[in-house]
Amino acid sequence: MNKTAVGGPAPVRVVGLGNVLLGDDGFGPLAIEMFRCKYECGANVDILDLGTPGLDLAAYLYAAELVVIADAVHAQEKPGTVWVCCEDDLTARRAQLRLTDHDQGVVETLGLLRLAGCAPSGIVIVGVVPKSCGLGESVSSAVLSSCPLAVDNIARLLLERGIDCRPRQVPVPPNLWWQRTSDGWNAPKL
């Protein structure tokens, strides 16, 4: 059993990883913002844009019940392909997984939390294959068009585990501040 802070249900965290300033690397924050706008969840579900936290991830995974991570995934697949991997996939692929720029990433953080006895009970990664991660680029149309599929997968993963998650009656407009340029809004059509 996980330790909880105040005795309520252990938190569920839906987190987006990636840098919003770098094109498709910003898939994670984009996906969780879209998720927040389309679905509403119980009070124990935190939806967090964590950027590129490296080992600082530990503080956000600490003692959670379930963590769903949205992130860009490198694979020999078409850009926009959605991957869903669970923790066993991660562990089995241990030698083949790598965060390109943070050595201390998800796998290391999980191992560390597990040893300390405060790892999340479950973890799922909803990934998308990026097309381009250039500075100041918008998210590519390939990744953008896969976003709804990724978002619905996040909702499905929560529902399958009995976690409160419902489509909103009226969707909330997304706050994609990073898509704003000095010339005005450049927000993608969603």
Add this chain to the structure above:
Amino acid sequence: MARVSIDPVTRIEGHLRIDVEVDGGAVQQAWASCTMWRGIETILLGRDPREGWVFAQRFCGVCTTVHAMASVRAVEDALQLEIPPNAQYIRNLILIGHALHDHIVHFYQLSALDWVDITTIPKANPGRAASIAGNVSAWPGNSQRALEEVQNKVTGLIGSGQLGIFSHGYWSHPAMRLSPELNLILFAHYLQALEFQRKSCQVVGILGGKTPHIQNLAVGGVMNAINLNSLATMNMDRLGMLQSLLQELVPFVQQAYFVDACLLAASYPEWFRYGRGVANYLAVPDLPVDAKATKFDLPGGVIVNGNLGSLHRIQNWRDQGIRAAVAEDVTHAWYQGEGAQRPWQGKTAPDYTDFRENGKYTWVKAPRYNSQPMQVGPLANVLVGYASGHPLTRKWTDNAFNRILSFQGSTVTPEALQSTMGRYLARAIRSAMLSELALQHWQLLTDNILKGDDTIYNPPQFPQHEVEGVGLHEAPRGTLSHWVVIDKGAFSNYQAVVPTTWNASPRDEKGVPGPYESSLLANPVADPAKPLEVLRTVHSFDPCMACACHTFDVNGREIAQVKVL
């Protein structure tokens, strides 16, 4: 002569390559190379300075807060805009929370395993370990039971035959010398540290609205509405939560982290002799205690040639010296142009070649202060404070020296702090200072609010002519400065001179190497295939190369490569 190339250096934030030439068991030459482009500032050109900080805090994934803070300070400096005392204290508490998080993560997760050999832990006697730890600290996590639990976990991990996340350590290296009991004590705190990292994030989150990427800043102050009668704002409840978190965090810093750093220093005294490198130090004043930012709780200044008597104080952020002294040289960096430019005139136009040790070899520019390389970071912070006679710095530095003397009988001086071990110790000294200041700044904020002051913001006014500003912050890794030019209410130039740029600086046009490079000279290397000693010195700086990109790779590229050429 062996050429060793470590690419990437692991257990750091970001991407760094170190090349060293080893002869006679010691480093003869060294090159530091950042293998990722660092020109993210260009994204800010033309933008509204009031929202610059929102973008600036995405420069790096780890040090988000510090870039947000330097950005608002730069704009406020350009506008000569004061911020209310409440805003100073709220910002200071955020900065302290962030710094404590950073320093704890660095000491335990990013560097302890260069010194702590976990494979000896099954041999430790937990009773003896508890008594060693109990003699030097009142930390409740040192009980025999707590240590036995950790020992069982490690024994289980080793017994499983799979070290998992620890499989890349240089275990049983001849330079690993702690007793099994000390290894057990430090590793127990390594695991306990996770809980306190979380608490320091919560401090930032309560004040910043969210962490990472705080939401409460504004050019001119903060957006934390203060109303003691409202549930939704900064009220006594929230101040109370903040105080309890700080009261839990402080003992870990003072009784576990600080004591561990002293134990480590006492156990590896020879590391006070290596890694001195560039002995010019720069620290800027921080944690202002008044609206005009004339008084600071952390002093700033410049020390040259390792001589504490040479201290030149930087009194405040309007100091003209630093504005005139800083320039960046691109002779050996992958940018167009030659020689040095002041940041306000700085350009970031890439000019990539391969790694050429006599030509261009890194994405990091070479910042210089009056043409000299400078070392920045907690060591600079502590030396400047010590040389200034700053009571809080003296108190914790002397406390560390006395502890080391009582543990092992070896004398440490401010002179000896200028070393690889000195950087680890200085970071712990700074953390202890900050833990004390955290409670003081909480009190300043609470007293000011109870006095009836609920001001949080002074609105900025942008002139039609061009103005320049610099935002200074003594960040966890050292002096950070954002240099902005604002024209008609938009950024026309933006340059960030970050701590790791100072420390990971390449050679300049005169061929003078930067702090990482020169600190590695004469560093011992017992086995070039396992360059643990090189990592100790590099990690002592807490490297943070711009952590700009972050993706999974499912194709099986190597995790790290140590090439012996």
